[in-house]
Amino acid sequence: MTVVLGCIADDFTGATDLAGLLARSGVRVRLHMGLPDDAPGDDVAPFEVIALKTRTLPVAEALEQTRAAAQWLQAAGAGRYFWKYCSTFDSTETGNIGPVAQALMSDLGAAQTIYCPAFPENGRRVFMGNLFVGQQPLAESPMRDHPLTPMRDSDLTRLLAPQVSGQVGLIDHPVVEAGPQSIRTALAALAAEGRAHIVIDAIRDGDLETIAAACREMPLITGGSALAMALPGLYLADGTLSADAPRLVPPVLGAGAVVLSGSCSAMTNRQVALYLDSGAPGFRLDPLDLARNGNNAVLDWLAAQDLAQAPIIYATANPESVRAAQDQLGVVRAGEIVEETLAACAIAARDRGAQRFVVAGGETSGAVTRALDVSRMDVGAEIAPGVPWCFGRSAGTELALTLKSGNFGTESFFADALERLST
Numbered sequence: 001m002t003v004v005l006g007c008i009a010d011d012f013t014g015a016t017d018l019a020g021l022l023a024r025s026g027v028r029v030r031l032h033m034g035l036p037d038d039a040p041g042d043d044v045a046p047f048e049v050i051a052l053k054t055r056t057l058p059v060a061e062a063l064e065q066t067r068a069a070a071q072w073l074q075a076a077g078a079g080r081y082f083w084k085y086c087s088t089f090d091s092t093e094t095g096n097i098g099p100v101a102q103a104l105m106s107d108l109g110a111a112q113t114i115y116c117p118a119f120p121e122n123g124r125r126v127f128m129g130n131l132f133v134g135q136q137p138l139a140e141s142p143m144r145d146h147p148l149t150p151m152r153d154s155d156l157t158r159l160l161a162p163q164v165s166g167q168v169g170l171i172d173h174p175v176v177e178a179g180p181q182s183i184r185t186a187l188a189a190l191a192a193e194g195r196a197h198i199v200i201d202a203i204r205d206g207d208l209e210t211i212a213a214a215c216r217e218m219p220l221i222t223g224g225s226a227l228a229m230a231l232p233g234l235y236l237a238d239g240t241l242s243a244d245a246p247r248l249v250p251p252v253l254g255a256g257a258v259v260l261s262g263s264c265s266a267m268t269n270r271q272v273a274l275y276l277d278s279g280a281p282g283f284r285l286d287p288l289d290l291a292r293n294g295n296n297a298v299l300d301w302l303a304a305q306d307l308a309q310a311p312i313i314y315a316t317a318n319p320e321s322v323r324a325a326q327d328q329l330g331v332v333r334a335g336e337i338v339e340e341t342l343a344a345c346a347i348a349a350r351d352r353g354a355q356r357f358v359v360a361g362g363e364t365s366g367a368v369t370r371a372l373d374v375s376r377m378d379v380g381a382e383i384a385p386g387v388p389w390c391f392g393r394s395a396g397t398e399l400a401l402t403l404k405s406g407n408f409g410t411e412s413f414f415a416d417a418l419e420r421l422s423t
């Protein structure tokens, strides 16, 4: 088996999002949590995804890690590459979307690439170069106030320009709608003008299919997960991938489960509230209490729970409570203390036999997978668009984990996830 598409994502939930959409095709997708320690073996999957945590790192560190990931994928025999970033284009003037794309272009010999964060199923659309979240322009959406990457402009060409040294161009929706040949002609015209970084409109899945058909031969494509979703079908159709490519056989798992939520997004707040309302046993983590008294109380509580009831431990709180904790502890320490506690709970739950882990939040997912030392996962069925169940091993035991991005899923996500796995 050879790697048809080597993928690199800039955060953990983003990587499972990408892996989940690729896995819709039924073809095997392997997900690595961080740069693999070992050189690629003979058992690579057609789609290999490396999850990094580079979204808000200093540029030099992001470049170093991404280049190392690309080298691993090259050694695994990857023929083409995909650079996945957030569907809300989370970045700043200094990066990291543009600088990483530029470095990969240079390393992989790509003279031109496209940028398309659209994910129509989750309400992210690009029109005339502007990104919309639902009905709001990006800069008027809650992403305006993101603590690390506040998005204060909706025009992707303007957002990208200061991040790259080459010229930025746009392929707008009428060109996309006219079909793959029209896109190829526009790309060639932009290349002749010296434009290497091309933002491209997409408002529906059909647009993404057209773009994928036009750009599939590019050495490097960049975008949100939904653009990559269109690629497996093209590879299957032309025989690049055979229909008998290996498929995932999910493991049989015990009933023990735990829900760990460190995301404070509006959607996760609603998901936690509904799960508690449905009668699930729950323990609320208070960062100030954790700072004063440590985490024995929650670990004692967890030790007394019936894990077949899928208890939830959550720090999820409204913006006022989060601010109050951050004012007293500092933003970084408040986050760390919650992440450390949820990581300790994950280990305790695993050691008591839990094999199903529902985790909410990107940073939280990083902390939990690191604590469980899950380095590699196979990707299974999606619970909601961009949120699949994944299967890995921790301390010699098979586990299922789902890593939910803060804004993804519907209100009933936690119950849906557990139900989905048992069927």
Ligand SMILES: Nc1ncnc2c1ncn2[C@@H]1O[C@H](COP(=O)(O)OP(=O)(O)OP(=O)(O)O)[C@@H](O)[C@H]1O
Pocket (backbone or CB within 6 Å): 013, 262, 263, 264, 265, 268, 287, 315, 316, 317, 321, 322, 323, 325, 326, 334, 335, 336, 337, 338, 339, 360, 361, 362, 363, 364, 365, 404, 405, 406, 407
């Ligand atoms: N009550 C709280 N007070 C202060 N910080 C908190 C609280 N609860 C959680 N946190 C911290 O907030 C951060 C939430 O980030 P995380 O990436 O996990 O969620 P998210 O931003 O909603 O998810 P995503 O990155 O997938 O959109 C974590 O560092 C977490 O520890």
Ligand SMILES: O=C(O)[C@@H](O)C(=O)CO
Pocket (backbone or CB within 6 Å): 011, 013, 014, 015, 017, 018, 085, 086, 087, 088, 224, 225, 362, 386, 405, 406
């Ligand atoms: O693209 C998205 O919105 C997500 O996969 C993500 O990157 C969340 O951090």
